[in-house]
Amino acid sequence: MTDIGIPVEESAAFVAHEQELVHETGHASSLGLSNTKLAFWLFLGSECLLFGALISTYLLSVGNFVGQVVAGNPRVLATMPAEIMNEIAEKGSVNSFFDIPFTSASSFILLMSSLTMVLAHKAVSEGNYRGTKIWLSATALLGATFISGQVYEFTVFYREGLHYDGNLFGSAFYTLTGFHGAHVTIGILMLVALLIMAFKGKLQADRAETVEIIGLYWHFVDVVWVLIFTVVYLIP
Amino acid sequence: MTHTDMAHTAHDTDTHHGHDHAAHPTEKQYWMVFVILVLFTAVEVAWSFMGFEGAVLVVPLLVMMTIKFFLVAGAFMHLYFDLKILNGRLFTWAFFGAILLAGAVYAAVIASFRFNI
Numbered sequence A: 001m002t003d004i005g006i007p008v009e010e011s012a013a014f015v016a017h018e019q020e021l022v023h024e025t026g027h028a029s030s031l032g033l034s035n036t037k038l039a040f041w042l043f044l045g046s047e048c049l050l051f052g053a054l055i056s057t058y059l060l061s062v063g064n065f066v067g068q069v070v071a072g073n074p075r076v077l078a079t080m081p082a083e084i085m086n087e088i089a090e091k092g093s094v095n096s097f098f099d100i101p102f103t104s105a106s107s108f109i110l111l112m113s114s115l116t117m118v119l120a121h122k123a124v125s126e127g128n129y130r131g132t133k134i135w136l137s138a139t140a141l142l143g144a145t146f147i148s149g150q151v152y153e154f155t156v157f158y159r160e161g162l163h164y165d166g167n168l169f170g171s172a173f174y175t176l177t178g179f180h181g182a183h184v185t186i187g188i189l190m191l192v193a194l195l196i197m198a199f200k201g202k203l204q205a206d207r208a209e210t211v212e213i214i215g216l217y218w219h220f221v222d223v224v225w226v227l228i229f230t231v232v233y234l235i236p
Numbered sequence B: 001m002t003h004t005d006m007a008h009t010a011h012d013t014d015t016h017h018g019h020d021h022a023a024h025p026t027e028k029q030y031w032m033v034f035v036i037l038v039l040f041t042a043v044e045v046a047w048s049f050m051g052f053e054g055a056v057l058v059v060p061l062l063v064m065m066t067i068k069f070f071l072v073a074g075a076f077m078h079l080y081f082d083l084k085i086l087n088g089r090l091f092t093w094a095f096f097g098a099i100l101l102a103g104a105v106y107a108a109v110i111a112s113f114r115f116n117i
Helices: A008-025 A035-071 A082-091 A100-125 A129-160 A168-199 A205-234 B003-012 B027-048 B054-076 B079-085 B090-112
Strands: none
Touching (some): A035 A082, A035 A205, A035 B090, A100 A129, A100 A205, A100 B027, A129 A168, A129 A205, A168 A205, A205 B027, B027 B054, B054 B079
């Protein structure tokens, strides 16, 4: 018997069980989730603050930019072609500059990639490794399609006269959507790393939490796009 | 109940380490969430083309955006299920309190900031 009255063999079995759990899933957390997952949520919290600051800056900058255009500030009016400035002044908003149907298609693609990501996590959790590879590949491809769309959009805007250093609207727009695009690109790289692990047979069910954590990052990027799509593209 | 049984019970009731065993959605439920997200996005886009102005345009768009936000965070990021298994209500309140605080700070900045040019 141990000091607290538990048979020695049961105490040893309990300790062995505990060690097995720690080995499988990382160190203990009194909150009931793994420390890795909690730490990642903290990281996502800091990312929320970053994107909150970028979205706030965009809103303030565009408000100021439109105000200057409506007021006819010649220094601001000279930063983009006259026909675009006239349309912005007439409508009191920059939204006419955007191609909403195209961006809606991009949003659909990113939402679809969130679905394939959770399906990849579900597949790896259930030991369905073929499904894991299929869904991870689909997620990476959809992400790459989204980024291709963003590159196309940036190219069109640049040719139409919206430059990064041209005015407040250009700076704020490219910074916000560019940071988001950079996050998507990093997500694609992480998905490719997972795919390599999967093809080497190193992504087994006991690594499901790794897929879940990268999935958290991917869904976070999707959530940020949900905000950007409404606040930047749809609301004038 | 033996100590070993208790260890297994604790494990099965989701209070252990990384094993967050709260039931996650089924594949069918994930597809349903996706369909709802797509529908909301379609309604958002359609609403923005209806020619509404002011609060009639903005408020429904913000409401739909918020619903989409919580659908992705709750279902796809498993937040709804993970918050259920975090011990006690303190963490849940702290989590949502921090979100509200951050939102309030940004709203205050946007409302009070003025360019001096």
